[in-house]
Amino acid sequence: MPAKSDLKDLIRRVRRGDHAAAARALSLVVDEDESAASLARDFFKSAGSAQKVGVCGPPGAGKSTLTGRLIGLYRARKIPVGVLAVDPSSSLSGGAFLGDRLRIMAHATDPGVFIRSLASRGMVGGLTHAIFGAVHVLEALGCAKIIVETVGTGQDEVEIASVADTVLYVTTPALGDEIQAMKAGAMEIGDVFVVNKADLAGRDKAVADLRGALGLGRAAGQAPRAWEPPVVAVSALSGEGVEALGRELDAHWAHLERSGERRERLKRQHRAELEFWIQRRVLKTALGRVDEKALKDLLSGKTDPASLGAKLLRKH
Amino acid sequence: MPAKSDLKDLIRRVRRGDHAAAARALSLVVDEDESAASLARDFFKSAGSAQKVGVCGPPGAGKSTLTGRLIGLYRARKIPVGVLAVDPSSSLSGGAFLGDRLRIMAHATDPGVFIRSLASRGMVGGLTHAIFGAVHVLEALGCAKIIVETVGTGQDEVEIASVADTVLYVTTPALGDEIQAMKAGAMEIGDVFVVNKADLAGRDKAVADLRGALGLGRAAGQAPRAWEPPVVAVSALSGEGVEALGRELDAHWAHLERSGERRERLKRQHRAELEFWIQRRVLKTALGRVDEKALKDLLSGKTDPASLGAKLLRKH
Numbered sequence: 001m002p003a004k005s006d007l008k009d010l011i012r013r014v015r016r017g018d019h020a021a022a023a024r025a026l027s028l029v030v031d032e033d034e035s036a037a038s039l040a041r042d043f044f045k046s047a048g049s050a051q052k053v054g055v056c057g058p059p060g061a062g063k064s065t066l067t068g069r070l071i072g073l074y075r076a077r078k079i080p081v082g083v084l085a086v087d088p089s090s091s092l093s094g095g096a097f098l099g100d101r102l103r104i105m106a107h108a109t110d111p112g113v114f115i116r117s118l119a120s121r122g123m124v125g126g127l128t129h130a131i132f133g134a135v136h137v138l139e140a141l142g143c144a145k146i147i148v149e150t151v152g153t154g155q156d157e158v159e160i161a162s163v164a165d166t167v168l169y170v171t172t173p174a175l176g177d178e179i180q181a182m183k184a185g186a187m188e189i190g191d192v193f194v195v196n197k198a199d200l201a202g203r204d205k206a207v208a209d210l211r212g213a214l215g216l217g218r219a220a221g222q223a224p225r226a227w228e229p230p231v232v233a234v235s236a237l238s239g240e241g242v243e244a245l246g247r248e249l250d251a252h253w254a255h256l257e258r259s260g261e262r263r264e265r266l267k268r269q270h271r272a273e274l275e276f277w278i279q280r281r282v283l284k285t286a287l288g289r290v291d292e293k294a295l296k297d298l299l300s301g302k303t304d305p306a307s308l309g310a311k312l313l314r315k316h
Numbered sequence: 317m318p319a320k321s322d323l324k325d326l327i328r329r330v331r332r333g334d335h336a337a338a339a340r341a342l343s344l345v346v347d348e349d350e351s352a353a354s355l356a357r358d359f360f361k362s363a364g365s366a367q368k369v370g371v372c373g374p375p376g377a378g379k380s381t382l383t384g385r386l387i388g389l390y391r392a393r394k395i396p397v398g399v400l401a402v403d404p405s406s407s408l409s410g411g412a413f414l415g416d417r418l419r420i421m422a423h424a425t426d427p428g429v430f431i432r433s434l435a436s437r438g439m440v441g442g443l444t445h446a447i448f449g450a451v452h453v454l455e456a457l458g459c460a461k462i463i464v465e466t467v468g469t470g471q472d473e474v475e476i477a478s479v480a481d482t483v484l485y486v487t488t489p490a491l492g493d494e495i496q497a498m499k500a501g502a503m504e505i506g507d508v509f510v511v512n513k514a515d516l517a518g519r520d521k522a523v524a525d526l527r528g529a530l531g532l533g534r535a536a537g538q539a540p541r542a543w544e545p546p547v548v549a550v551s552a553l554s555g556e557g558v559e560a561l562g563r564e565l566d567a568h569w570a571h572l573e574r575s576g577e578r579r580e581r582l583k584r585q586h587r588a589e590l591e592f593w594i595q596r597r598v599l600k601t602a603l604g605r606v607d608e609k610a611l612k613d614l615l616s617g618k619t620d621p622a623s624l625g626a627k628l629l630r631k632h
Contacts, residue, residue, distance in 0.1 A: 037622050040620070040621075040622055041620045041622055041623065044617070044620035044621065044622075045617050045620075047617075048615075132621070263615065266615060267611045267614075267615060270611060270614040270615065270621065271603075271606060271611060273621045274603075274606060274614070274621040274624060274625055274628075275599060275603055277621045277622055277625040278598060278599065278602050278603070278625045278628065278629060279595055279598070279599060281625060281626075281629065282594060282595070282598045282602075282629065283591060283594065283595060286594050286598075287587075287590075287591055287594070290587060290590060295583045295586060295587060298583075298586040298587075298590070299364075299579065299582060299583060299586065301360070301361050301363075304356070304357045304360035304361075305356075305360065305448070305586065305589045305590040305593045306353050306356055306357055306360075306593055307357065308590060309590055309593040309594045309597060310597075312590075312594065313594060313597065313598065
């Protein structure tokens with residue numbers, strides 16, 4: 001555990017834009033080192049300063065390639081960008097499984113881009129908890145745009161909605177019906193939709209289908225929504241459509257500000273962060289008390305999870 | 317909330333094999349009705365009486381069709397079967413999205429089969445918590461085999477390992493590399509592997525690839541494992557290979573018993589059930605105390621999630 005004065009220095013360096021310091025701070029926060037609490041507390045002061053863009057969609061939709069394009073777009077405008085890439089780690093071994101994120105890594109040497117991949121850590125809520133902490137470090141570092149790229153599972157989509165200001169949902173014309181079924185949840189959380197690999201046949205149909213599905217989600221007679229999620233056809237590979245996508249992301253950010261929705265989302269994010277914090281803390285302490293005897297009592301039927309859980313919590 | 321005498325009657329009826337009573341009990345347990353605690357307590361006495369087979373794998377691998385085949389296999393042997401199908405619900409609306417589970421539903425009128433779909437409920441850990449309770453109801457009902465079919469996201473695979481005795485991982489020769497990447501975690505949790513749609517070209521290669529990948533998972537010089545996960549080629553559509561799969565599932569169950577691993581897995585399951593119970597209970601009570609003022613203090617930076625979380629827990 002670093003000394004207190006070192007931590008103060010670390011915080012100062014992060015706030016001055018020092019990438020090495022940010023990498024160190026991020027490790028401490030994500031690994032929940034003892035010192036993380038005071039760091040997290042300080043970095044939380046910067047909460048809400050960046051537009052957090054959550055990139056989700058099924059595996060194979062081209063999320064990484066698109067993320068690489070978005071970095072390029074923001075960098076052309078000299079905007080400092082942070083990227084958090086969630087890795088589909090094996091939760092049992094703890095080892096990270098790195099996907100093909102070459103197009104993101106091409107920006108790794110740009111001093112205006114800070115990239116970090118986060119490995120899932122085998123505990124429910126663990127990853128999301130880490131994302132909140134990591135986002136605040138990047139905000140403190142001065143990133144004005146933070147892209148959070150998920151793995152592409154349904155669970156992700158749920159979690160990204162509690163972290164991001166703007167949820168970007170990526171799909172392709174080629175993805176089959178089975179995977180499309182996973183979109184049910186995305187329909188509700190997506191703020192901007194991308195049909196990627198739009199050079200493929202079926203692009204117009206895919207865009208029209210998606211627009212149709214989004215329209216159908218609204219009950220008849222319901223008032224028009226303040227924000228109609230746009231559908232943008234993009235070829236992340238060639239870069240076609242990426243400028244238009246950037247405009248929609250900006251438009252959504254402006255809409256959030258104008259409508260007061262930005263504050264509402266921030267509130268929801270803070271609530272979720274609090275929820276994950278409590279969850280992890282309690283599991284750590286209460287489950288620390290589950291010993292071999294308790295497990296044997298469960299096995300023999302002497303007690304049950306509800307009774308034992310209540311007992312452990314009373315001791316809290 | 318039902319009267320106490322009604323609950324006793326309900327428990328009696330479930331234990332006598334009454335499906336209608338089981339359906340009612342399951343609703344109470346899953347919805348966490350006030351009465352659920354005493355019900356869950358009673359049903360937990362049956363914990364460990366059935367072989368719980370978790371069916372996982374990517375979307376489109378044919379998990380539902382295979383589940384239908386397994387039901388048929390067990391029913392031909394007059395074994396009472398319970399099926400819990402996890403639905404990829406929209407967590408925000410709470411509505412369930414039913415996939416094509418026709419082959420499972422074909423068994424819905426068989427009095428020896430109890431089928432229930434569980435909708436994800438928007439809270440982390442919520443679904444797994446519900447699965448534990450539901451499993452115990454099915455065990456009390458007398459099901460000797462319980463099949464838990466997941467949606468096919470990475471998160472599922474992690475969670476299924478904490479619920480199932482035997483994890484059945486289903487894939488197909490046709491699924492692309494992107495989706496294969498999601499398998500990294502499955503490699504470690506799968507007890508039996510199925511290459512489905514094995515009438516397709518590439519079946520032998522897929523089986524060999526999978527066998528190779530499973531072998532590679534073992535470090536050189538390591539002792540041979542007590543259980544070598546078999547890879548079975550199956551056509552769930554035609555039924556080819558299903559008998560052989562059934563034999564492997566039986567062999568795994570026998571192995572668990574013989575090796576003492578069954579008890580170890582049951583312990584792990586109980587621990588996970590306890591964990592989810594505690595998690596949900598604490599979130600309910602601690603987060604019940606998060607009011608508008610607390611959220612405003614977070615927004616204004618007067619406090620932060622760690623400080624506020626600690627305060628809320630002290631009040632617990």
